[in-house]
Amino acid sequence: xxxxxxxxxxxxxxxxxxxxxxxxxxxxTGQLGVVSGTAINSVLVRRLQDGDKExxxxxxxxxxxxxxxxxxxxxxYFIEGGKEPMKPYKRPAMFGIQSPKALLQLNVAAAxxxxxxAKEGHNNPVGINVLEKVLLPNLSCLYGAxxxxxxxxxxxxxxxxxxxxxxxxxxxxxxxxxxxxxxxAVSGEETITTFDPAEVMNGVLPQxxxxxxxxxxxxxSILAANLKKKATGEINGFIVESPLAGGHNAPPRGxxxxxxxxxxxxxxxxxxxxxxxxELGLPFWMAGSYATPEKLAEVQAQGAxxxxxxxxxxxxxxxxxxxxxxxxxxxxxxxxDVPPQGLIFTDPLSSPTGFPFKAVRLGKTIADQETxxxxxxxxxxxxxxxxxxxxxxxxxxxxxxxxxxDYVKKGGLREETVGRKxxxxxxxxxxxxxxxxAGGEIEQPLLTAGDDLNLLxxxxxxxxxxxxxxxxxxxxxx
Ligand SMILES: Cc1cc2nc3c(=O)[nH]c(=O)nc-3n(C[C@H](O)[C@H](O)[C@H](O)COP(=O)(O)O)c2cc1C
Numbered sequence: 001x002x003x004x005x006x007x008x009x010x011x012x013x014x015x016x017x018x019x020x021x022x023x024x025x026x027x028x029t030g031q032l033g034v035v036s037g038t039a040i041n042s043v044l045v046r047r048l049q050d051g052d053k054e055x056x057x058x059x060x061x062x063x064x065x066x067x068x069x070x071x072x073x074x075x076x077y078f079i080e081g082g083k084e085p086m087k088p089y090k091r092p093a094m095f096g097i098q099s100p101k102a103l104l105q106l107n108v109a110a111a112x113x114x115x116x117x118a119k120e121g122h123n124n125p126v127g128i129n130v131l132e133k134v135l136l137p138n139l140s141c142l143y144g145a146x147x148x149x150x151x152x153x154x155x156x157x158x159x160x161x162x163x164x165x166x167x168x169x170x171x172x173x174x175x176x177x178x179x180x181x182x183x184x185a186v187s188g189e190e191t192i193t194t195f196d197p198a199e200v201m202n203g204v205l206p207q208x209x210x211x212x213x214x215x216x217x218x219x220x221s222i223l224a225a226n227l228k229k230k231a232t233g234e235i236n237g238f239i240v241e242s243p244l245a246g247g248h249n250a251p252p253r254g255x256x257x258x259x260x261x262x263x264x265x266x267x268x269x270x271x272x273x274x275x276x277x278x279e280l281g282l283p284f285w286m287a288g289s290y291a292t293p294e295k296l297a298e299v300q301a302q303g304a305x306x307x308x309x310x311x312x313x314x315x316x317x318x319x320x321x322x323x324x325x326x327x328x329x330x331x332x333x334x335x336x337d338v339p340p341q342g343l344i345f346t347d348p349l350s351s352p353t354g355f356p357f358k359a360v361r362l363g364k365t366i367a368d369q370e371t372x373x374x375x376x377x378x379x380x381x382x383x384x385x386x387x388x389x390x391x392x393x394x395x396x397x398x399x400x401x402x403x404x405x406d407y408v409k410k411g412g413l414r415e416e417t418v419g420r421k422x423x424x425x426x427x428x429x430x431x432x433x434x435x436x437x438a439g440g441e442i443e444q445p446l447l448t449a450g451d452d453l454n455l456l457x458x459x460x461x462x463x464x465x466x467x468x469x470x471x472x473x474x475x476x477x478x
Contacts, residue, residue, distance in 0.1 A: 088435060110144065347419075
């Protein structure tokens with residue numbers, strides 16, 4: 001067994017649920033804290049528009065290798081004392097195949113800030129998590145993380161075959177590219193997105209950045225074996241995630257069938273064989289309802305190096321979720337005030353990615369049909385848009401959660417829009433940064449968590465309605 005890696009990985013949780021405070025707390029215990037890089041540019045600009053009250057973002061920006069870029073960002077977004085609550089946040093441009101230079105600079109800086117703050121004040125490793133499905137911001141985000149010395153890159157929601165090679169190039173400040181899947185493209189037509197530090201970084205190009213370990217998140221040993229063989233560079237380990245995990249889940253193998261509650265049915269083919277994983281010869285961590293000391297010991301006995309845990313950390317004091325949202329969930333669990341159909345619903349439709357997405361049934365969130373239907377559709381963050389080929393041959397972007405008529409005008413099928421929810425805006429609301437839309441409509445949250453939400457009772461001390469991430473670690477190692 002490879003002893004140099006930590007046993008517990010705090011899973012990356014977007015958007016900024018696993019922010020730098022959570023990751024730092026976990027890493028300081030000697031386990032692995034992981035920040036989320038998803039939509040990190042929007043997180044940075046909203047923190048600045050909220051006045052960066054404790055000064056952390058500005059302190060980190062002062063350490064950014066290009067002060068010219070850092071100053072441009074402050075000039076564009078920082079509001080002393082914070083914006084007025086009912087004023088909308090100013091938004092950066094949306095990512096495209098070729099994104100504007102200022103947007104790429106912002107994303108590099110935002111990822112740098114998050115990793116810098118998570119690493120500040122200790123010498124333990126820190127990771128960053130991004131999603132293959134949110135492809136266009138990934139290269140600039142990873143470059144920013146590399147500039148801050150990130151130690152691990154963990155990536156799920158897709159097959160990140162090209163990332164290992166991209167990390168090799170980016171660690172030398174060289175240009176890297178990724179293939180973009182374009183709906184409607186015919187075979188032989190290839191679209192790529194490229195990030196070249198030399199074009200973006202205003203001449204600041206460190207040559208010897210550390211190449212972090214790369215761990216893809218997989219849902220089967222076949223996929224893991226395939227990635228190990230076909231990736232463009234070295235893979236250093238795997239996270240093996242089951243459909244009980246919070247966030248997005250891999251769809252069931254074979255055609256999607258739903259049970260009477262409307263949730264995807266997973267079967268024996270979706271169970272990962274740990275023996276086959278161990279035979280690949282790389283360390284691996286089990287994720288998705290493994291967060292007990294007993295299960296940790298059990299999977300280690302079968303060859304796993306450890307576990308990746310999300311849900312228990314998501315509701316700890318250090319997570320980015322707003323205290324209101326956190327305490328409502330915790331007090332419901334402590335008081336056994338749980339809807340008869342259960343707190344968690346694996347929604348096969350809500351995510352514009354097409355992957356099942358777990359939602360917590362709770363109060364006024366867009367998991368509730370009535371709240372969802374009241375929301376006027378708008379697509380103004382655009383991280384989950386997919387590329388498609390327009391009639392004139394150029395490439396556009398569309399999201400099935402955008403206004404239905406817009407989606408249909410772009411050649412999308414009307415039936416694909418049914419039940420799709422704007423995760424971008426909802427997840428920004430979860431962390432207390434909801435957009436104020438035209439007419440004063442405030443974006444509502446949509447919480448995600450895994451089946452381990454029911455374990456919170458094990459961590460809470462009697463009479464307590466909050467707990468720290470360090471208590472989660474103590475529990476898991478007990
Ligand atoms: C609130 C929340 C957000 C998540 N977001 C992401 C994400 O952005 N990327 C990712 O790879 N996994 C995400 N996950 C999955 C976790 O990283 C982790 O693998 C999973 O939660 C482990 O299972 P558990 O929830 O049973 O502990 C998320 C999980 C939660 C609870």
